[in-house]
Amino acid sequence: MAQTNVNIRIDEMDKRLFDEICGQLGMTMSTAFNIFAKAVIRQGGIPFDLRVDSPNAETLEAIHSEVFHK
Numbered sequence: 001m002a003q004t005n006v007n008i009r010i011d012e013m014d015k016r017l018f019d020e021i022c023g024q025l026g027m028t029m030s031t032a033f034n035i036f037a038k039a040v041i042r043q044g045g046i047p048f049d050l051r052v053d054s055p056n057a058e059t060l061e062a063i064h065s066e067v068f069h070k
Helices: 012-024 029-043 057-068
Strands: none
């Protein structure tokens, strides 16, 4: 199978921490990214939830009060 290079930009500290964790798992960063790429392909999307945190009940009540009591 032919291979190609991919260049990404990542925060320097994140790279160091990611590399350290990959090493503890016995793999390189390249292997970890390949695992991620295969999971995206297999699942047809990002293999974990991506979401914005929802406001809790107290925040929703404050928003409701602000909007409806002006």
